[in-house]
Each structure stands twice: as structure tokens, then as C-alpha cells.
Amino acid sequence: MNDKENIDTIGLSRRTVLAGLGAVGIASAGAGLGTTAYFNDTESFEGNQLTAGQLDLLVDWQQTYDFGEGHQFVSAHPDHDGDGEQSIEIDGTVYKYSDFPDEEDEDSNGANIPVLDCETIPPLSEADFGTDPVTGEDMDTLVRLTDVKPGDSGEITFSLHLCDNPGYIWMQAGNISESGGAGTEPELIVDPDNMGDLGDAINARLWYDEDCDNVYDAARPVDIMLTLDFSGSMLYNQYGGVVSSDPITINGTTYNETTKIDLVELGTRQFIDFLQNAGADAQVGVAYFDGEGSNDTQPRTGILEPLTSNLSDVDNALSNLRQKLADVVTGPEPSLPGTNDGNPNPFSNASGIATGTYIGEGVDDAQAEIDANGRASADKRNIVLSDGQSFNGTGSTQFSSPIDAADDARAASPSPATEVYTINVNGSASTLLAMAGPAGGAGGDPVFFNDLDDPLNIPTVFGNLAAQATQEKVIMDDTLANVLAALADGDGVPLDGNRSTLYDELSDAPDDADRDAFRGDGVMHCVALSWELPFDVGNEIQGDTLGFDLGFYTEQERHNDGAGPSAAA
Secondary structure, rough: OOOHHOOOOOOOOOOOOEEEEOOOEEEEEEOOOOOOOEEEEEEEOOEEEEEOOOOOOEEEEEEEEEOOEEEEEEEEEEEEOOOOOOEEEEEEEEEHHHOOOOOOOOOOOOOOOOOOOOOOOOOOOEEEEEOOOOOOOOOOOOEEEOOOOOOEEEEEEEEEEEEEOOOEEEEEEEEEEEEOOOOHHHHHHHHHHOOOOOOHHHEEEEEOOOOOOOOOOOOOOOEEEEEEEEHHHHOHHHHEEEEEOOEEOOEEEEEOOEHHHHHHHHHHHHHHHHHHHHOOOOEEEEEEEEOOOOOOOOOOOOEEEEOOOOOHHHHHHHHOOOHHHHHHHOEEEEEEEEOOOOOOOOOOOOOOOOOOOOHHHHHHHHHHHHHHHHHOOOEEEEEEEEEEOEEEOOOOOOOOOOOHHHHHHHHOOOOOEEEEEEEOOOOHHHHHHHOEEEEOOOOOHHHHEEOOOOOOHHHHHHHHHHHHHOOOOOEEEEEEHHHHHHHHOOOEEEEEOOOOOOHHHOOOOOOOOOOOOOOOOOOOOEEEEEOOOOOOHHHHHHHEEEEEEEEEEEOOOOOOOOOOHHHHO
């Protein structure tokens, strides 16, 4: 039995649109679908029952439909009140999709609710498929829209949450069928054989909806500061800096063990590489912050690389971060990175280093750099990573609250108004969440907050943030017939868990080194499918129907190489 056999048939027609989400139906703890698929999971609509295993893939979604009156909410999961808009009630508080609008995009409805995770997403058996906004008829599949006409369009953003173990994910289609339906006189004049032409008539786009807002976002100029924790706990083993005994290779340099700062270097340099290859209109700079040593007279913070459009200079600044962090933490005052006077051995004795970090001062430094060298036409963004607590040392510089510093940055004090993204690596989650939020908006916005239990997820987060700094990555822009054919071919379209790597989902092998697994812990990733029936479509599609299934398949990363069940069989 394979995944595609477990997904109910749906249809899309000139007068009727029926669509279905195949959400996975097989789970096993043995050989699975192939000799190396020790755990696998799929979720599917089969009598509204969810079958899940030890590797759990959860799916939520928001669907919209434009029938000439702008995009309307059609169906969502979860949808606690059944009005078609994604919503959930947690401890008496209702969270709604439209509570998170994109103020820069008048066509945006908002963003999938960021508080949804593996603990709060209801089972698919509780899904409400909503009603047809034109006829008011109940829908018993994911999409059942009647009276679709030329000029109509629709979109679904799926939010994927891989719980527990990391895994590879494919998007699939199956049971594709096409029919000419009842032949009307106008259709038979231009299509006497009454062929099924609908799939070729509909335009479709499949892409990674990085901000989960149901809208494809094109590129905008952006100025970005990377504000990085250079404290001892990012490197030295005695403070938890070593996170794995496995070796790690970064740009040709191999270390025998993996530290947090290694993962930051890997992630940030992939971030820069992605921006370069994407031709992004971006300036990037780097700020750093530590605490304060016993003999220091000021906090150890500063600018590692000023804002610049020469991204090769930024890449150089982000190289050999072990040594640069060691210079700050264990080198003599003035404790500057690049002096090569610190000890980068993570197993060396680093006693006496600061036990906290000046996060607020680091944010202030980054904001001052954006104020001095940012471009008036560019969006402003500060990405702050920390694994520790904010620290008020004994130096001469006044302590800056990290929450106040972030509030000032978002509120343009000093100018300009800056988006603050934060990454918590087993540090002060409450502080970093309170800092996170949009330019001109309030802090505490989970859309801008990344909470990592596992430091190995650091590169993935930087990859996702890099993708948000450019136009969203389109997997395929073609007719719906061709998109479905790609999704139905073999194991389907292999999705990439880290969009900053240069992976081509359609032409590269599923086990290509640039394709990453999706990390566990329920981190949200969004994939979107939009469709449009053009105004100029002819009578040849009248009465035509197109049936297909959609689904997602996942298998664990461990003991698998991403080649997929077909290759393993």
C-alpha cells in the first residue's frame, strides 16, 4: 500500500471546483516503505480520520478564493468557529489569522497563526471544510467551490510542522483524471471531441510562502544587521558551547566537534551565499555582543562589519568565528575580534569570563549602524541571536535593557523603524520574545521569534530568514496540469528544509547535498499553491472536470539519505 492509494479523489471543473488535501495515512516502525525507511508518516483525508506514527507530520492551512470581490476566506484548519478564517482558542484567548496582517501589502490577509505548534494543532478529524462563499453550500472536501468562472482564482497555504524527529518531506499528487463532461453546444463548436482541457487552461504557482500570508512576495531592497552573541557559552565546553561530538566542516575547515558558534558561522555564511546567488538588493552588516571581564571598563560589544552591499566582505567577516569570539572573550582588553589573541580551543580553560551578555548594547550598536548607513528606500531588519541572559556588569557604560533597545529600534528611536527578529538558543526565551516584532509595531510577536531547543537548527533558521529577505522561492510556475504531473511523478516533489541552499526541487536529485531535511520540534514551514482561470479562456473548457489528490509524505532523516521510498525499495 502506498501513500497515493490513501487519498480521496477530488475534482476541479468549469462549474465545480473540488480539491482534497492528502495528509498522510501510513506509519510504521519497521522496514516502512523501503529498506531504509525505518519510520515514515503520512496524513490523509480518509473518512476524516488521522493515522500517525512516531514521526508525526501535522498540517494546518488557510484557503482563499477570489470570485470577483477580492480574496475571501474559504476554509482553514484549525477554525474554531467555522467561518473559514483560521482561528484557535487557547486558554480563553482567540487567535485569528487576520490578527497578523502585512501592512506593506494591501493584498495580504495576514499570516498563518504563529502560535500553532505540535501541542496546539487539532487533529484533522476535527477539520471544518467550510462553505462555498458563493452558494453557501457545505463543503465536504478541502475545496468545493461551485460556479467557477474565467477570472476566478484561489490559493491555499499549507503550514507543515514536523514533530519530534527531523525528516525529509515530499509534496505529492495522485489519482489525476480529466473529463470533457457534458458537451454543450458552444463547447462542441470549438471542441467537437469534448476533450478535457481544464488542466491546461488553469495557471498555477507552487512556492514556499515564507511568511505564511497566502501571498507571493516579490523582492524588496533590504538592509540587515546580524547581531550575534559572542559570549563564552557559544564556544567553550565548560559553559555548554560544545553541542555535538560530531565533526563539522565550514568552507573547507573541519573541526573535530561542533559548537554553537560553528553553527552560527555555517548558518550566517549560507545566509550571505543565498543573498548573493539570488541577486538580492541587500546591504548586510554584523554586530556582536558579549558580557564584561573583570578588568574591562566597558561592555564587549561592537560592529564586526559595517552595513555594505559587498556581501563578500560580510562573508569574510563571518569566517573563523571561533577565533574572533575567542579574541573577544579570552583576549586581553580591549577584547576586539580579529586580534588573534584569544584561545579558540573549546576545551581550554576559559574560567573568569563574563556570566551574562550585553544584548541591549548589541541591539543599540546595530541600530546606530542602520541609522548611519541604511538606505532610505530599503526595509530595515535586525536579526538578534543569543543563548544567554542579559547582564548588567560593573563597567562604566550604563546598562541597556534589551527589551527597551528593541522597542526603540522598532519605533525608530533612533531612526529608522526596524523589524527585530530574534533567535533564542536555550537562553532567555521570554526576553527575546518580548523584543521580537515588526517595524512600528509591538514586541512579543511570535512571527518574528525563533525558539530553538536544539542548536543544530541554527542554520535552518538563518536559511528561512534569508529566504524572507528575497523574493519567495517559486518551485514551479506553469499550468495546473503540469504542476500536478510534477507532483505525481515518482515520489513527488522533494521539498527543501533550508531554502538558503541552492537546491532545485525539479531538476536536482532528492538526495542532493544541497537538500536539507526539515528539522523537528514543530518548526513552521509554509508551502503554497495558487490557481487562476484566465479571463480569455474559451468555450472549450465548458463542463470540463479535473480530478486530483494532494498530499505530503515524510520519512525520518536518520538512516535515510533523502532519496525517497522508491529509491530505497
